[in-house]
Amino acid sequence: MSMFQFSGRSVSATVCLLVLLAGSGCGGDKEVVAGPADATSSSPDTGELDSQIVSDVPVAVDTQPVDTSVPDVKSACEKQSDCPEQQCDVLTGQCVACLFDYHCDKGLTCLAQTCEKPTPCLGDKVCLSKGGVCNLEANACVDCNGDADCGEGTVCKLNSCVPASKACKSSKDCAELDQVCDQQSGSCVDCQLDTDCSAETYCADGMCIPDICTKGQTKCKSVTVLQVCNGAGSAYNDLECEADAEACDEGECKKVICQPGEKVCDGVYVKECSARGVDLSISASCTADETCQSGSCLPHICDPGEQKCSSKGVATCADDGLSWVDSLCSSKETCVADAGAATAKCEPHICTPNLPTCDGNAYSICSDDGLNKKIINDCTKLSDGGPGVCLSGACVANSCNAGDKGCAGLATTTCVAGKWQTKSCGPKETCAAGKCVPVSCVPKEIYCDLNVIKLCSPNGDTAKFVKDCASESKPGKPRGCKGGICVDLDCMPGATSCSADNNSVETCKATGFGKVAQQCAAQQTCVTGACKALICTSGQVYCKGNDVMKCDATGTATQKLSTCPKGKICGKGACLNQLCNPGQTQCGDIFGANAGKLETCSADGMAWNASPCASGSACDDGSCKTVICKPTSSICQGSDVMQCNAVGTSFVKKQTCLKTQVCNEGACKTPICKKGVSTCGAGAQSGKLLTCAQSELAWLESSCPAGTICYGGGCKQVLCKMGELGCQGTKQVSCGNNGTSWVPKVDCATNKQVCSEGACKSPICSKGSSSCGVGTQAGALLTCSADQLKWLESKCPVGTTCFSGACKQVVCSMGENSCVGDSVVTCADDGTSWTPSTDCAANKQTCVGGICKSKQCKAGEVQCAGTTVITCNTTGTGWVTQNCSDNNACTPDTCKDGKCQYGASKVCDDKDPCTNDACNVITGQCVTSPASGNCDDGLKCTQGEVCQAGKCQPYEWDLVGTV
Incomplete structure (x- = not known):
């Protein structure tokens, strides 16, 4: 079986051989190995195939590549086990560096059985010198793209030419190749199961391929x-x-747990979220003078707990030292600070600020902060030296005359019984000449007009300029008037700032004391005294294109932190390797x-x-x-078998059928008939029409329509019964071909005969000739039949009669006389014309009513002339006629005693129920014709009838006379 060894394998023998060939020796403690350039490297194993070959000897060596000019040494082999460090090419019987790409280190490709860097290509030309062709999909030179690129005895597998598999029936047939038999393909392969391969490889397509990964590796x-x-x-x-x-x-x-790039606070530490948002790591540590807030170290502006007085009351430094928190003093309190102790508190007023009052007989004014009083004057002795008294915060004379009126501060005084009585004026009034009148200011009040201190006159009608507090301003410390004294301004008039929650813009009042808040709109926040739109999440780190951006603390502005370099892309707020x-x-x-x-x-x-x-x-x-088909199913496309792909979206050609085959139902099959051919069935299919199916693989059975029969491969009309005789023109024919056609037998014309009812017969008339009937057929038109064997009878229209083989108009009754000028004419026997009879003029007579009479007569005389009434005209020189004939020979029309006489119509009856009897209007003779309907005389068919289909039918005359 194919064996492959990877990182950690010893190659000392192979390397030694190469070194010997290069002129160097091997042996002793100088074993040559290949290893990493840095022998001290401690990089962790990545799980991928190592690109260097190392031995178990930890000695660093020169990493320069072996001189490629040294000729390769190839060992002989018969099976893979003969090449422990290489691959066995069983076709040449030599060990080679590689057969497939996976035999090479990562990043190298196998070309001409040598591992080398891929050669880019756009066509075959650049690859020919390397013995390869261009694979356009991989854009690199390969050994082959198909079997046609390989030599005899080799096939293309994984873009490499390898020996064709040996045919086998049993794995015993493959033992010498260290392979097993694939029973399905009938060929030797490296493996059929993963267990046929080494631990570092798996089985695919009959080959042991290096593992892509380690089981369970993630x-x-x-x-x-x-x-x-x-x-x-x-x-x-x-x-x-x-x-x-x-x-x-x-x-x-x-x-x-967080947004990539996001920074958060954890105590005094700033922690930053990892690129995939799964953990936080410390990115900064705040000092003792800083506080971590919103992912940033911010410097303290005060000591936590420290207090001071503000325009609103007591301001206390927040616990984080980053802001002041106001506690408002009431309208009857004033904040008092202890600078040394860094504390402040709200002290209650002992009097109304700036209000003049009487303390005993002393006139005093309350201080601006309401915490103390200042005695202005002792009213015991007035300025004019007279005795006085303090009334309503003013010094007045101690004696008066009844009815006197005056003023005491903001009150009117009235002398009653030598004593002054006071009455305070309204809040916006002062006393003048003993009356309460409207005032422009509070009498004697020291007050502020914006930044200017003014003193109201005793009666409140005018004010005196005291001081402009702006004159006391210093850089960074503007001064203003408050409570009638100059103090530091809370803020610059008109200046804007943000509320503590940054939801409102606060504008300093014109006095410089107090602010007016204006709420920001939705999706806005206050920044440096103005409402600005929120465009991002505070502190968020995100991507804009390929730039890493960070949202500022206010959420209204962004800052570009960096632009991702080439090969990386910004994702989730970090530069990441693009997948x-x-x-x-x-x-x-x-x-x-x-x-x-x-x-x-x-x-x-x-x-x-x-x-x-x-x-x-x-x-x-x-x-x-x-999806157009069932995965792996097959169909036919012409003579090609097309197989549906694995997902059912297209077909690929699987096989082309032989010329002697047809493609049917996705398979090549041998036809049993020819398309379009039909035949007639036999046996159980007798009488059925069999038509070759479109597939040419079956006969399609069908029944012939009624009145037809299957003969000669088609349904044909049944024309006759087998053996039956018939006629086609002049030819005698017999029924043949299962009754589907007439077969010529004899041509009757040869013997000057005609064919009728399947027999040759002599004709009785000429085709197209006609005649007039006689006897019972008198008056009928007789026409020669098409077969020339009988006369066909037809009645002439009313008012006509048959004469000389044609129906002619009836103009008179047989034997009737008439006049034409002075000549007597007689009606012909057929009633269709007049025949000259007598010329009356020859005897100096005239023709009247069909007879010759003298032209002279007695006026008014009436006579009969045959069937005509004649009357002499009034001059006695001519006759007026009235013909009594109705042109019907069956009615007796006569003239008698100068008058027309009419008799009953002639009755005809031959006492035969099978005939119709009638009088011939031309001849006046009785004529009979066969009657329709059943014969009811109880006899067999009577004269003039034949029996057909159980009924008496009129006999068709074969021969009749002519007129």
């Missing part, structure tokens, strides 16, 4: 597909990782999970996406094609 075909080596080591089976939950990584399906060309298609491995499915390379070239073909179609050659 690897990733794509991000979503895990490949597992089958039990024979001949192929990988595809297993789909759980969709959207797992990804293939390092030969196993792992749970997806396939985007859009490329192929059919799933028939042994894998995607068997029968169409696999399409994903847009990023990183995976094969499988989709089932639609019902009624199957995957073939990288596309879904319509």
Whole structure:
């Protein structure tokens, strides 16, 4: 059997021989081996065939290739076991380097039994010098593309010319070749089962082929597909990782826990998601002055827990040191900070800020923050030296006259019983001349007009400029007016910033204290004081074309991290080795999970996406094609046997039938008849029409239609009974060919006879001649029959009679006289014409009513002239006639006493029930004719009848007289 050895095999003997031929010696402790260029390499075994041959001696040697000018040394062999390190070419009886590509190291091809690098080609010419031809699919030179490229005794297998297999009936016939017998093909092969091969090979197409992989070995075909080596080591089976939950990584399906390239925080560590999203690894460690947030180390802006006063109240530094969190003081509180202790708190007001009040007899004003009061004046003694008192936050005189009115701050004063009584004005009023009037400001109030401090007049009608706080501003520290004093601004008027949750834009009020929030629209966020559209997920790393992009922390902008180099493609946020060309298609491995499915390379070239073909179609050659046949079934196409492919989408020619065969039902068969030929059946098929089937492999039986019979290979009309005689023209014929045709016998014309009813007979009349009947046939037209053996009788139309063999118009009654001018004419016997009788003019007479009479008569005289009434005209010079004849000889028409007399019609009856009796209107004679219907006189057929088919029928006269 064919034996192959791979990585780890010893080749010391072979290499030694080569070195000896090159002039170097082998032996002792200087055994020559082949090994990796770096003997210290510790690269892990990849599971693939090693491209170097190594021995068990760990000595590095020169890795330069052996000089190819050294002639090959080929050992003689009869079977594979004779070539432990090579392959046995049993045709030449020599050990060679290779017979097939798989005998060579990975990346090499077998050409002319030598392992070498593939030679690219676009045609045969470049390969001829190497003894090969061009395989356009592989774009490389090979030994052969078909058997025609190989020499005698060899065949093309796997693009290599190898000895043709030896014929066998038993594996004993193959023992000398170290092979086994394939009973199905009847030829010797290297193997039939995997057990016939070595542990490192498997059996396929009768050959031991090196294992593609190790049983159970796994690897990733794509991000979503895990490949597992089958039990024979001949192929990988595809297993789909759980969709959207797992990804293939390092030969196993792992749970997806993050987005590839995504960065997240884990305590003080920044961790980055792997290219396939199955694990996280530390990419950075934050310092003590930093906090990890959204996958980045951000510097602290304050110490966690530190407090200060803000425009809103107490601001406390967040635990991550990255932001301040405000706690609002109420409207009756003010924030007070302890700078040394880095603390702050809300202190309650002891008075209303900037409000003047009376404390006893002292006039005081509350501070801006409401936390203390400042005594402005003692009202005990007024400025004019008189005694005073503090009323409603103002100093007024202590004495008054009844009815006096005045003002005390923001109140009116009225003197009652020498004492002042006060009444406070409204919130937007001041006291003037003892009355409450509208004010422009709060009297005596120190207030802010934007950044300017102003002091309201005592009565609130005017304000005095005190100070513009902007004058106290310093770079980076703008000042403004608040509560009537200059303080640092909370913000720059009109400046914008983002809310803590980045959902709103906050605009600083015109005073510089407080902000107005404006919510951002949906799918927007606040960035540097403006609403911007969200275009990506914060921190997400993704692909744009072949660029690796990262979304910034705000989700509103992206940054290109890198562009994937040539040979790699951006997928899931990382540069990955491309598995396939985007859009490329192929059919799933028939042994894998995607068997029968169409696999399409994903847009990023990183995976094969499988989709089932639609019902009624199957995957073939990288596309879904319509299923047109049952896989492996055969049909006929002309004389070719066409076999359906494995998926049922097309036919390939399997065999061409011999010229003596026909193709039927997908097989070559010998025909039993010729297409279009028919015959008549015999035996059980007697009388049946047999027609050769289209396939020429069967006779199709059919019954002939009624009135026909099978004869001479066809259904023919039954014309007669066998032996029956008949006529065809003048020839006597007899019925033959199973009653399907008449066979000529005698030509009657030879003896001047005619053929009738199957016999030669002498004619009684000439064809086409006619005559008039006599006797019982009187008045009938007789015409010679086609067979010239009888006269055919027919009646003349009404008003006509037969004369001289033709029907002629009846113009008169037999014996009747008439006048033509002065001549008497007499009706001919057939009534069809008048015959001149007497010329009355010769006797100086005139013809009247068919007789000669004198031209002179007595006016009005009436006489009879035969059957004509004649009357003398009024002048006595001529006669007027009235013919009494009705042109019917069967009625007695007479003239008597000058009048027409008419008698009864003549009755004819011969007392024979088988005849019809009638009077001949021309002759006035009784005539008879055979009657139709049954004879009912109780007798056999009477005179003039014959019996036919059980009935009395009129006899057809053979010969009649002529008129």
